[in-house]
Amino acid sequence: MRRVLRPPARAAAVRDQGRARRRVRYLAGQPGEDRTVTAAQGDVRGRGGAGHVAREPEGVVSWLTTTDHKKVGVLYMVTAFLFFLVAGAFSILMRAELAAPGLQLMDLGTYNELFTMHGTAMIFFFATPMVVGLANYFVPLQLGAADVAFPRLNAFTYWLFLFSALIVFGGFFVAAGAAAFGWYGYPPLSTATYSPGLGADLWVMGLLLSGVASILGAVNLLATIFAMRAPGLTMFRLPLFTWNILVTSVLMLFTFPVIGAALAMLFIDRNLGGSFFTAEGDPLVYQHLFWFFGHPEVYIIALPFFGIVSEIVPVFSRKPLFGYKAFVFATVLIGAYSFSVWAHHMFTTGAIAALFFTITSFLIAIPTGVKFFGWIATMWRGRIWLATPMLHCLGMMGMFLIGGITGVFLASAPIDYALHDTYYVVAHMHYVLFGTGVFAMFAGVFYWFPKMTGRMLDERLGAIQFWLVFIGFNLTFFPMHQLGIDGMPRRVGDYLAATGWTDLNFVSTAGTAVIALGVVIFLYNFVTSLSHGPLAGDDPWGGHTLEWATSSPPPHHNFARLPPITSDRPVLDERLALGPRQGGEPIQPPASRSQEGRRRRG
Numbered sequence: 183m184r185r186v187l188r189p190p191a192r193a194a195a196v197r198d199q200g201r202a203r204r205r206v207r208y209l210a211g212q213p214g215e216d217r218t219v220t221a222a223q224g225d226v227r228g229r230g231g232a233g234h235v236a237r238e239p240e241g242v243v244s245w246l247t248t249t250d251h252k253k254v255g256v257l258y259m260v261t262a263f264l265f266f267l268v269a270g271a272f273s274i275l276m277r278a279e280l281a282a283p284g285l286q287l288m289d290l291g292t293y294n295e296l297f298t299m300h301g302t303a304m305i306f307f308f309a310t311p312m313v314v315g316l317a318n319y320f321v322p323l324q325l326g327a328a329d330v331a332f333p334r335l336n337a338f339t340y341w342l343f344l345f346s347a348l349i350v351f352g353g354f355f356v357a358a359g360a361a362a363f364g365w366y367g368y369p370p371l372s373t374a375t376y377s378p379g380l381g382a383d384l385w386v387m388g389l390l391l392s393g394v395a396s397i398l399g400a401v402n403l404l405a406t407i408f409a410m411r412a413p414g415l416t417m418f419r420l421p422l423f424t425w426n427i428l429v430t431s432v433l434m435l436f437t438f439p440v441i442g443a444a445l446a447m448l449f450i451d452r453n454l455g456g457s458f459f460t461a462e463g464d465p466l467v468y469q470h471l472f473w474f475f476g477h478p479e480v481y482i483i484a485l486p487f488f489g490i491v492s493e494i495v496p497v498f499s500r501k502p503l504f505g506y507k508a509f510v511f512a513t514v515l516i517g518a519y520s521f522s523v524w525a526h527h528m529f530t531t532g533a534i535a536a537l538f539f540t541i542t543s544f545l546i547a548i549p550t551g552v553k554f555f556g557w558i559a560t561m562w563r564g565r566i567w568l569a570t571p572m573l574h575c576l577g578m579m580g581m582f583l584i585g586g587i588t589g590v591f592l593a594s595a596p597i598d599y600a601l602h603d604t605y606y607v608v609a610h611m612h613y614v615l616f617g618t619g620v621f622a623m624f625a626g627v628f629y630w631f632p633k634m635t636g637r638m639l640d641e642r643l644g645a646i647q648f649w650l651v652f653i654g655f656n657l658t659f660f661p662m663h664q665l666g667i668d669g670m671p672r673r674v675g676d677y678l679a680a681t682g683w684t685d686l687n688f689v690s691t692a693g694t695a696v697i698a699l700g701v702v703i704f705l706y707n708f709v710t711s712l713s714h715g716p717l718a719g720d721d722p723w724g725g726h727t728l729e730w731a732t733s734s735p736p737p738h739h740n741f742a743r744l745p746p747i748t749s750d751r752p753v754l755d756e757r758l759a760l761g762p763r764q765g766g767e768p769i770q771p772p773a774s775r776s777q778e779g780r781r782r783r784g
Contacts, residue, residue, distance in 0.1 A: 245257065249329075249336065249337045250329070250333070250738065251319065251322050251333065251336060252735075252736065254318050254336050254337055255315045255317075255318030255320075256315070256319065256634070257340050258311050258312070258314050258340055258343070259311075259312060259315035259316065261340075261343075261344060261347075262307065262311040262312040263308070263312070265307040265308045265311075265347060266303075266308040266312075266620075267701070269303035269304045269307075269308060270701065272296045272297075272299060272300040273300050273694060274695075274698060275288070275296055276297055276300065276675075277658070277690060277691040277694045278691060279293060279676075280675070280677075280687050280690075280691065281687060281691040282684060282687075283676065283678055283684060284676065285676055290676070292359075293675030294362035294363075294673075294675070295353075295354075295359055295360045295361070295362045297364070298360065298362050298363060298364050298385075299350075299353075299354075299361070300365075301364065302350060302385070303347075303351075304615070305365060305479065306347075306389060306392050307343075307350075307392070308619075309483040309615065310396060310479075310482060311343055312619070313427075313430065313482070314339075314343075314399050316630075317430075318330065318336065318399075318403075319634070320630065321403060321406060321423075321424050321427055322406060322740065323728060323729035323732065323736060323740060324421045324423065324424050324727050325406065325411050325412060325415060325424065326411065326412025326415060326731075326740075326741060326744050326747075327406065327410040327411070327412070327740070328410075328739045330402055330403070330405075330406045331405035332401075332402045335398055335402055336399070338398070339395045339396075339398045339399040339402070342391055342394060342398070343395040345391065346388045346389070346390075346391035346395060347388065348388075349384050349387055349388035349391065350384060350385050350388030350389065350392075352384050352388075353381030353382070353384045353385060356379065356380045357379065357380070358378060358379020359379065359381050360384075360385070361377070361381050361384075362381075362382075363376070363377050364673060366469075366472055367385070367386070367445070367448065368465070368468065369451070369460070369465045370459070370465060372448060372452075373448075373451055373452060373460065374453070382452070383449065383452060383453065386445050386449045386452070387449070389441070389445055390442055393439075393442045393445075394438075394442070396434050397434060397438050397439065399431075399434070400430075400431035400432075400434035400435050401431075403427055403428075403431045404428065404431045407420070407424060407427070407428050407431075412728070412744055412747060413744075414747030414752075415728075415747050418507065418750070419747060419748075420750065421489075421493060421728075421750060422492035422503070422506070422509055422510070422513075423486065423492065423493050423727075425509075425510055426485040426486050426488055426489030429485055429514060429517040430481070430482050430485045430486055430517075432517060433478045433481060433485075433517055434482060436478070436521070437474065437475040437478045437479060437482070440471055440474050440475045441471065441472060441475035441476075443471065444468055444471035444472055444475075447459065447468075451463075466528075466531055466533075469528055469531065470524070470525070470528070473524035473525065473528065474521070476527065477520055477521075477524045477526075478517075478520040478524075480615065481516055481520045483615060483619055484614070484618045484619075485516065487618050487619055487622030487623065487626075488513070488553055488618075488622075489513075490575075490622050490625055490626040490629070491575045491578060491579070491622055492509060492553070492556075493726075493727065494572060494575050494625055494626075494629050495557050495560050495561060496560055496751075497723050497724060497726060498566060498567045498569060498571065498572035498575075498723070499560050499564030499565070499566050500564055500565040500567070500724075501561075501564040502560075502726075502751060502754070503556065503560050503750075504556050504559035504560045505556045505559065506750055508552055509553060509556055511549075512549035512550070512552040512553050512556075513549075513553075516549045516550060519542065519545060519546040519549070523539060523543045524539075525539045526540065526543045526595075526598070529599065529602065530598070530599060530602045536595040537595075540593055540594055540595055543589075543593030544590065544593055547586060547590065550586065554583070557579060569628075569641060569723075570624075570625075570628040570639070570644030570645055571625045571628040571629040571723075573648045574621045574648055575621075577648065577651075578617060578621035578622045578625065580617075581613050581616075581618070581621060581655065582613070582617050582618050585612075585614035585615075586614070588606070588613065588663065589614065592606075592610055603671055604665075604666035604669065604670060604671055604672060605665040605666035605670045605671075605672055606662065606663055606666025607666065607672060608659075608672050609660065609662035609663045609665075612658075612659045613659060616655065616659070617655070620651070620655075621652075624648070624651070624704070627639075628644055632718030632719075632722045632723075633718075633734050633735065633736070634735055635711075635715070635718075636717065636718055636734040637711055637712065637713075637714075637715030637717060637718055638715045638716045638717075638718045638722060639707050639708065639715060640707050643704075643706070644704075646700075646703055647701075647704045647707065649700075650696055650699050650700030650703065651696075651697055651700035653693075654693045654694065654695070654697035654699070655693070656693070657690070657693025658694050659690070661687075661689050661690050662686075664686060665686050665687070665690075668682065668683065669681075670683050719734065720732070720733050720734050721734075721753070722734075724754075724757070725753055725754075726750075726753055726754040727750075727751065727752070727753060728741075728745075728747075728752060728753065731743075731744060731752070731753050731756075
C-alpha cells in the first residue's frame, strides 16, 4: 500500500485529536476501574469540546463565566424558581381581586397584564427552564460523562433564556404596559389594532429568543445522550429520567420552530404591514400553529417530571422499577401522540375534525396509564419509605390523575362546547401542569439536594411544606371545577354577586395563601440547610443510577470511578454485590435537625 504523506500541520492535528480521544477514554474509564482526575488532567477537551481550564475563577465571576454543566444547571434552576415566585405573586394578586365582587386592588387593564404575564412566566420561564436545569445537572451524571457535549453552547443558552425573560418583563416599564392579551397571544387581540404599544412587541421578541435557547439546549442534550454515554450504558440501560429528557428534547426540536414562525409572522403583522393573521389572512392559522406547539409543550413539561417520579419511586419502594421497557415505549408513544391532539383546544372554532381529535385525545391516556400502573406495581409489596421525595411523588400522581380525568371530559367535543373558556379549563390545566410540575419539582429537589450540596433538607419541615402545598392546591383549584360548570368565564377580573360565585372564589383565594405559606417554609428549609443541614454522604437514599456513584457534591469532572454497568441500575447492582457488610443493605432515613437536637438533649 502506498504511504500517504500528510503535511506537518495536519499530522500534528491528527496526533492532537488522538491524544484528546485517549484522554476522554481515560476520564470515562472502564467499568469498575479507578479513574482519579487530578488538576493537571482537568484541562480536557474531548468529544464535543467537553472541557474546561484547570482553574476557573472564584466567587461571583465563576458563576457568570462558567461552562460547567452543574453550575449552568443550578443557574437555570435558581432563575426558573425566581420566576415561579414572581408568577406566584401575580396569581395571589389575581385571586385577591376575585375573592369578592367589585374592584378591590386593581383596574381591569392591570388584571389583564397580570394573568398574561403569570401564564407566560409559568410556562416559558419556570416550567421549561426548570426541566432544562435539572437535565443540565443530572443527565451527564446519569450517563457517566464529564460534561455535556457543547459546554459553551450550554452556557450561551442560559444567558439567552435569561435575557429573553428580561425582555418580556421589560413590558412593565414601558408607557403602554406589558402584554395584556393572554399567554396564547391570539390575534386579533394581539395585533397592533387592539394591543398597541411596545409591551406586546417585547413579549413577541422575548418569546422568540426563548425558543431559540430551547432549540439549542435540545440539540446539546441530544448530542450528550447519544455521544457521551459511559462504557456499557446502552440505550436500554439509560435511566428513565434521561430517556424522558431525550424524548422531550426531540419534542423541543419539532415544536419551538413552529411557535417561532407564528411569533415572527405576528411581529410582521404588527410592525411591517403584514396580513398573516388579519381578516385578509386567517387568524385561525395562528391558533393551529400555537397549539401544534402548545400541546406537545404540556409533555415537554410533564415527561421530565414523570422521569423524576420514575427514579424516586423504585428507590423509596426498595424494589427495581416494574416494566422498564414498558416505561420507555410509553414515553416514546406519548411524545408521538402529542402531535396528534392539538386541535382539541379549538373545538369551538368550527371547521375542526372533531371526531378525529376526540379519539386521539382519548388514546393518549393509554401510555400515560402504563406509567401509572408501572408506578403502582413498583410500590406493590415494596418496603415503602415515606420520605419527603416519595410524599411529593404520591401527591403528583394523585393530582395528575384528577387532571387527566377532567381532561377526558374536555376531550369530548360536545362537553367542550359547554365548558370551553370557563374556570373548569383553568382547574384542569392547573391539575395537569401545577400538579405535575410543582409536586415533581419539589420531589426532585428533596431527592437530589444531597447530591448537589452534600447536605440534607429537613424532613420534618419538608413534610409540613408538602401537606400545606397539597391542601392549599386543592383548596385553590378544586372549587374551580364547579365555578366552570356554573358558567364563570376565565380571564375576568370582576363578577356580580348575583351570580353566586362569591363563596367558591373566596375558598379558592384562601387556598393560595396556604400554598404561599408552604413555599415560604420550603425557602426557609432550603436556605438554612445549605449551611446547617445534616451531612448527607455520597448516597443517602440508596440510589440506583450513576449520579449516586460519585461524591456529594460531584467533583469538577464528575467521576473518580464508574461501577460496572450491566443494567439500568448499576449502583444498586454494585451495592447488592458487595453484600450487607460492605454497604449492601438499604440506607436508613437520615435524622432531621430537630431529631438530632432531641438526641443530644437526651
